[in-house]
Amino acid sequence: xxxxxxxxxxxxxxxxxxxxxxxxxxxxxxxxxxxxxxxxxxxxxxxxxxxxxxxxxxxxxxxxxxxxxxxxxxxxxxxxxxxxxxxxxxxxxxxxxxxxxxxxxxxxxxxxxxxxxxxxxxxxx
Amino acid sequence: xxxxxxxxxxxxxxxxxxxxxxxxxxxxxxxxxxxxxxxxxxxxxxxxxxxxxxxxxxxxxxxxxxxxxxxxxxxxxxxxxxxxxxxxxxxxxxxxxxxxxxxxxxxxxxxxxxxxxxxxxxxxxxxxxxxxxxxxxxxxxxxxxxxxxxxxxxxxxxxxxxxxxxxxxxxxxxxxxxxxxxxxxxxxxxxxxxxxxxxxxxxxxxxxxxxxxxxxxxxxxxxxxxxxxxxxxxxxxxxxxxxxxxxxxxxxxxxxxxxxxxxxxxxxxxxxxxxxxxxxxxxxxxxxxxxxxxxxxxxxxxxxxxxxxxxxxxxxxxxxxxxxxxxxxxxxxxxxxxxxxxxx
Numbered sequence: 298x299x300x301x302x303x304x305x306x307x308x309x310x311x312x313x314x315x316x317x318x319x320x321x322x323x324x325x326x327x328x329x330x331x332x333x334x335x336x337x338x339x340x341x342x343x344x345x346x347x348x349x350x351x352x353x354x355x356x357x358x359x360x361x362x363x364x365x366x367x368x369x370x371x372x373x374x375x376x377x378x379x380x381x382x383x384x385x386x387x388x389x390x391x392x393x394x395x396x397x398x399x400x401x402x403x404x405x406x407x408x409x410x411x412x413x414x415x416x417x418x419x420x421x422x
Numbered sequence: 423x424x425x426x427x428x429x430x431x432x433x434x435x436x437x438x439x440x441x442x443x444x445x446x447x448x449x450x451x452x453x454x455x456x457x458x459x460x461x462x463x464x465x466x467x468x469x470x471x472x473x474x475x476x477x478x479x480x481x482x483x484x485x486x487x488x489x490x491x492x493x494x495x496x497x498x499x500x501x502x503x504x505x506x507x508x509x510x511x512x513x514x515x516x517x518x519x520x521x522x523x524x525x526x527x528x529x530x531x532x533x534x535x536x537x538x539x540x541x542x543x544x545x546x547x548x549x550x551x552x553x554x555x556x557x558x559x560x561x562x563x564x565x566x567x568x569x570x571x572x573x574x575x576x577x578x579x580x581x582x583x584x585x586x587x588x589x590x591x592x593x594x595x596x597x598x599x600x601x602x603x604x605x606x607x608x609x610x611x612x613x614x615x616x617x618x619x620x621x622x623x624x625x626x627x628x629x630x631x632x633x634x635x636x637x638x639x640x641x642x643x644x645x646x647x648x649x650x651x652x653x654x655x656x657x658x659x660x661x662x663x664x665x666x667x668x669x670x671x672x673x674x675x676x677x678x679x680x681x682x683x684x685x686x687x688x689x690x691x692x693x694x695x696x697x698x699x700x701x702x703x704x705x706x707x708x709x710x711x712x713x714x715x716x717x718x719x720x721x722x723x724x725x726x727x728x729x730x731x732x733x734x735x736x737x738x739x740x741x742x743x744x745x746x747x748x749x750x751x752x753x754x755x756x757x758x759x760x761x762x763x764x765x766x
Contacts, residue, residue, distance in 0.1 A: 339695070
């Protein structure tokens, strides 16, 4: 199991790892398992400003297409280019190589992000 | 697990991709016991089945099978079916989701004494893929490897009485095994055990859908329904107007088979975004049809779909698909998307 003590989760199954003013975003292991084989990601370009809780992209598996929501606000500094050709990294390593975006000037409006225990409780229920 | 036609069905056992590739390169095992079976018998069995389906059932010899559709009086498709000629009549295989409707329809157009809904007693397992024939042959005392496509014979598989049919819904070679429902769990286990070393894995509804779509095979409820005539979904080849009277024939005679109300096409998309059932097909921003089925092709590594276009759209029209607000260019390609290599 990955060490998720630094990760915070949304109820819509994204995770964020905040490191100073930088934040990394992806989706949870539970979400990738529910989606199954990830085929395609629609992600914003570097420089795009994200608002916390707003839609920032979409993820498609053979089963379904789902919108992605930003756990925190910020400016996109880097998009995981590996996902263009290997979107299945989201399935195989959702908390590592399957990361989606790195944000600068991350702003956490706090409040409703869940820690690992809270998220586990949410999806386990 | 998902609910499908009254059955709890696994969408996947491992992953759709893994199961799909297993069937294309080795073999896969499917539990298709949800499929319905109706048996027609008696002196008038041929006449009744002939009136129900558009294809020519009279040409079947015992052990032979054919694909066709049942039409309503307006020429719309009630269901797509496979008909087997048996010693004492015909077995019609129907879609699980259509079972109540089909059985009622059959009752309206025959007498109850002529047919029996045996769907609860019959289970269906399919073994599909390049290694399927060798695997089933190794468990069968009779020569089933020489069965031609769309032919079946009664035999045993791993000691279980089975009707062994050279048919499938994946585009690969293989068999469908009709067995007594009580025997199905034991046969499933035997096939898994014998097939495991050959790379056989269990496959769910998800891979069944991606495989059938690559093979250009239709799915009732998505690619056609009660309002779709056979010509409009590319199934004109199952309509045998010369065979005599059948339900829907007068309506179908009003249509021009080469210019039906709708045109069914295969399309390839640029990129990986998946076109899905119900999304709009566009030409210069105007809606000209809908996507009927779409998926990502694991064999071809791009997105594929089938679409139903307005009948008067010229063949060389430039098309695109509105995928959740993003317009993706679509190229019309011949069906099927995938054809298994010769000799494989």
